[in-house]
Amino acid sequence: MFAYLVRRLLYAIPILIGVNIITFTLFFVVNTPDDMARMQLGVRRVTQEAIEKWKAERGYDKPLFMNRAASGAGVLTDTIFFTKSARLFVGDFGRAEDGRDISKEIASRMGPSLAVAVPTFLLGVFVAVVFALVLVFFRASRLDFWGVVLCVAMMSISGLFYIIGGQYLVSRLWRLVPISGYAAGLDAWKFLVLPVVIGVVSGIGASTRLYRAFFLEEIGKDYVRTARAKGLSEAVVLFRHVLKNALIPILTGVVVVIPLLFMGSLLTESFFGIPGLGSYTIDAIRAQDFSIVRAMVFIGSVLYIVGLVLTDISYVLVDPRIRLE
């Protein structure tokens, strides 16, 4: 197990290098720093000096890979690739367009992101499992049929409508909670209720349908027939036998997104004005702040790879038959 994990983590290194090369290619090779400078300073009527100044301020005036003017190790380190891309590996994300330190910004924005994402995630899984159990308990009945139809209909509504509609109904019409904003500490709850509820509702259609399929697959297995043959009631079969076994694919399926909760949710955070990483990312995309987008791409990939490793571990934990070699 330990050896497997070490190997798994070592395998992550080439993947991260690959991610790094992709982002570097996108941000510096497809477009030269000159193009970026023109974009930031306005395309027309920009002097070459202004571009040079912009590049020098941000350290984009170095060569891409090889700096022949430098001496010693500087040939490789005094380049854009080393200062902008390779430094990401040690957690040095550099500065944003407005001059702020990206690492500090990320650290301070993680809290609000998690405050929305964690309750949404936990409640979402719980509610979907409960709904799926209800549908499976009444399977092949009218309730089941219309429940599935409702799930498909809910899947077909864009997430934007849930947020816009929810904000309009709850905050504007009924005036139950503030429309958007955030407060530190315990006061945050009234800003968090609505985003969490909307997050749960908008995800419920797809996950209920998926979990229902898991339950139905489990119900067709031999041990369930044995349990019924023993004379157990349907409720006992469902809750004591099927639920436990169907939780295996459900849990192992959601583990991969747990690390990504740190990234926050793009839409929810930007609509509700929550100062988390999701709204940070959206603002950066809108302001075309390439350093922030690059940093978020890197962090996102690291978290995804962590999620993959956690998934492997969770398989072993919930199903003792599986051994990682």
Place this chain on the structure above:
Amino acid sequence: MTMRFVPVPLLTDILVWLLVASAVAFGVSSKKNPLARAAWRRIGRNRPGVVAATILVLFVAVGLLDSLHYRKRLDATAPGQSAVYAVEALSLLDAIAAPLKERNEKTYSAPLATRSYAKETLETRDAAGVVRGVRDFPRLEFGGAHLGEDEAGRGRDIVKKILVAEVFAAALFALIAGGTACALARRGAKDVRGVDLSPARAWKAIWCGETEFSWNAVLGVVGAALVLLAPIVFLCVDYHVFGTDKVGQDVLYQILKSVRTALVIGLVTTLAMLPLAIVLGIFAGYFRGWIDDVIQYVYTTLSSIPGVLLIAAAVLMMEVVIDTHPQWFVTAAERADVRLLALCGILGLTSWTSLCRLLRGETLKLRELEYIQAAQAFGVGHARILLRHILPNLTHIVVIALVMDFSSLVLAEAVLSYIGIGVDPTMISFGTMINNARMELARDPIVWWSLASAFVSMLALVLSANLFADAVRDALDPRRAG
């Protein structure tokens, strides 16, 4: 004599037409294969699936009409001169819906309204002939203009138009339904019990759902569409049926235009995705070894970057390229079109990994089967094995994945446009409609019609795509087809 117009084949137009044509060709050619025919029959018997497919056909028809672009010749051209064509590229849909496109009001107006949403200072002349400024809602320039002074007659006029429309719809429906029954009888179709159908019997079989193909579902959708759409068609000539937006554009027109954008995103993206997914997936699964390692490495790396961020990074870069090379594009429509095409390409490049993984897994299983080993023992080359023996057995996975991706792509477009990395802001799409409409709920009285119309039409499109995808999956997936 020069032509009255010159066709402008936009890139996305060509691709959409090609895709729809090849989908139809694929469907027709697969009829020769008995297994595929059985699968088609299963879809045909699945009533929700047929309902969804019929609705999709209506959407596709609108999208295809909107994908034939041309430029009009300007009337000012003197006889001897070479023809001068308008800068703006119009589509066939624009020509059909010309009243909707051209009759713009000043600003918001409610559905079927005769007066504007916002008050203005109007100059009226009182009995003494003195001009006075009065704050009131001005009459719309076009909405209900035919009523003249008789504004109170609006209700009566609308009811009358709806009644006429319904009579027309009923007549048309009777014609279509009768035509279907006669066509079935003439083709020598049989009902489920194998009895030959006369026109009258055919009608009864359709009504009771006893035909092989669910004709009753098709006719039901056609009937419902006629009942709902005929009044809209009859009313849209004189009113703004779904109101107007901030700059006074008819919302119904925007919806019609959004359909094409959604179709292009949903269809053309698959074109970028398919070759990569199929070729790499099959190669990885069939050749294994270092080829497999490399391909797995590539798709693990790509899929480990969060999708939205990868799309955002690629779109930002594309914007820089487009902004720094304005000389590439003659018209704004072309620039928006290239941007849309690039967006499809980016979406395709970021979403091929999951299909590739599926195909690799399936190919791994297939290559161990006896018939492949037999082919190898006979000395059949790799290329032939891949094309003749492996690829045909993967089609169901590809088709299922394509149909299922369609709805998620349409939904993704809306979100991307909100973030600002979607289609060109000048291009009408569901995303830009929602984006423009979302602040309107804060107005008092609220402007609900743009958002509501976008919601309903998008739900209709995505829901029918989802239901159709379910029907296709049930029919094609060997594990589900019982």
